Structures are given as structure tokens and as C-alpha cells.
Amino acid sequence: MGFSTSAVVVIFTASIIYMASMFYPLVDMSHKQVKEAEKNSNELWKEKLNTKIAISNRDVTELIIFNNGSTTLDSRKINIIIDGEFKSSSSYIVSPRGVWSPKTSINVDIVAAGGRVKIITANGAADYSIP
Amino acid sequence: MGAGASATQMVFFIASVIIALSVVGAMFMNVQSLSSAVIIGSKTLSEQLKTDITVINDPEIIPNSSGIYTFYVKNTGMQELGTEYITVIIDGTIISDNNLNKTILEGGQTWLTGDVLKINATISLAAGNHNLRVITANGIEDTFSFGTP
Numbered sequence: 001m002g003f004s005t006s007a008v009v010v011i012f013t014a015s016i017i018y019m020a021s022m023f024y025p026l027v028d029m030s031h032k033q034v035k036e037a038e039k040n041s042n043e044l045w046k047e048k049l050n051t052k053i054a055i056s057n058r059d060v061t062e063l064i065i066f067n068n069g070s071t072t073l074d075s076r077k078i079n080i081i082i083d084g085e086f087k088s089s090s091s092y093i094v095s096p097r098g099v100w101s102p103k104t105s106i107n108v109d110i111v112a113a114g115g116r117v118k119i120i121t122a123n124g125a126a127d128y129s130i131p
Numbered sequence: 132m133g134a135g136a137s138a139t140q141m142v143f144f145i146a147s148v149i150i151a152l153s154v155v156g157a158m159f160m161n162v163q164s165l166s167s168a169v170i171i172g173s174k175t176l177s178e179q180l181k182t183d184i185t186v187i188n189d190p191e192i193i194p195n196s197s198g199i200y201t202f203y204v205k206n207t208g209m210q211e212l213g214t215e216y217i218t219v220i221i222d223g224t225i226i227s228d229n230n231l232n233k234t235i236l237e238g239g240q241t242w243l244t245g246d247v248l249k250i251n252a253t254i255s256l257a258a259g260n261h262n263l264r265v266i267t268a269n270g271i272e273d274t275f276s277f278g279t280p
Contacts, residue, residue, distance in 0.1 A: 034176050124207040
């Protein structure tokens, strides 16, 4: 009877150690994955909350857009909607292209004169201009 | 009596080992299921945390051609998305897939970060204010209010 009890205890102990050694790394990996995603999400929201653009001037087809926030943007990644229609990147000219630092402006030439213009940054911040 | 006692002990030993192995087997199956659920759950949660979409239309002017309204939805998250299971709800009514046409503008087959998805919705809308909800396959949504003339 005593030997049976010992055998059962050995089987249980070995199995629990084996299961724990299999389960723990998976839980740890999943936890790290979620933590990393939370960090990314927080960064995303921080960037969004710190992004603000303003169309400071408009002269027919030329627009000057000011980066009023504290996030560095990419002027190549803006989108433009004119009179409700999305415009492809080949239908307007952005200068300078690339890094768009806070408290600096970029020029956008929409080529053809339009009505309402909406400029959207990569993270969704936007401003409107009416002629 | 000695041989009988040994046989009894042997039977008890074998029975206890079999029962112990059965219990351990059942526990192992549960741990396996739990591990799979943890992996799938964390993957879904991390994808949701990295997903964000924004409807970028001008609310004053929604392109409309013969009852086909065009909406532009931008992937503003960090996760590439599929377009197959996008749900569009206008004024509380789900627009069926037959009445939707989805195209990624200036992009490929996958809706990558920064890409704009053009959704053409065939729907009859009365003049006035309306509400659009776009929901991704993993449940992240954006709401947009607009007016029609």
C-alpha cells in the first residue's frame, strides 16, 4: 500500500513539473506579446494626441500647412480630399517631402483649383480649407 | 496468506498507477487546451490593440454617383488588415456585401498601415444627417457622421 502511494506521488509530481514547464513559457510569451502591443497602442495614441496640423494660407492652388503639434510627421504620407474626392499622390505636389518637423510648414500644390480641401496626416489628424 | 497479500498489494499498485495516469492524462489535456486558448487570446488582443482605422471623408461632401456613396477609410494603426470581413453600418443598418465594393487606393491586396480603403456602398439615403460605422474583422471600429443634400 505504501509503495502504491509513493508511485502515485511520483507520477503526480513529475507530471505537474512537466506541465508547468510547458505552460509557463507559453503564458510568459503571450504576456510579453500583449505588453508589447499595449506599448505600441500607447505610442500610437500619444502620437495622435500630439498631432495637429493647420492650413495657414491658401492661394488658389497653393496651400501652406503648418505642423502645430509636437509630433514629427512625414509629408509624403499625407492624403488630400478635394470637394469630397480622394486625390492620388500624383495629382498634387508636396514640398519639402519627407520629415515634417513640429513648428514647420509644407507647401502643397493641388494643381487644379478646387473648393473644399481636406488634408489628412498618416495618423488621421486633419484640417480643412475653403476658398 | 503471504502470497495472497502480495497479490492484493500488486493489484492495488497497478490500479493506483492506472488511476494516477488517467488523472494526469485528463489534466494534461486541459493544460493543452488552456495553452492554446492563452496563445489565441493574446494574439487577438495584441492585434486589436495595434488596430486603428479612421474614416477620412469630408463630412460635407460624400461622393455619390447614382446611389453609390463612396467612403474612404484609412488604416491608422500598426496592423495590416484584411478587407474581406469589413462591416459597414449606415444609420444602424448593415450594408450587405453584395452592396459593397472595396478597393485599396494606391496599394496592393493587403490593407497596410497608411493605406486608404475606398468603400462604394449602394444605398438609398434621404437628405439629412447620417451615421456611418465601419468595423474591422477584429472588432475595431470608427464612427463618422455626415450629411447628404
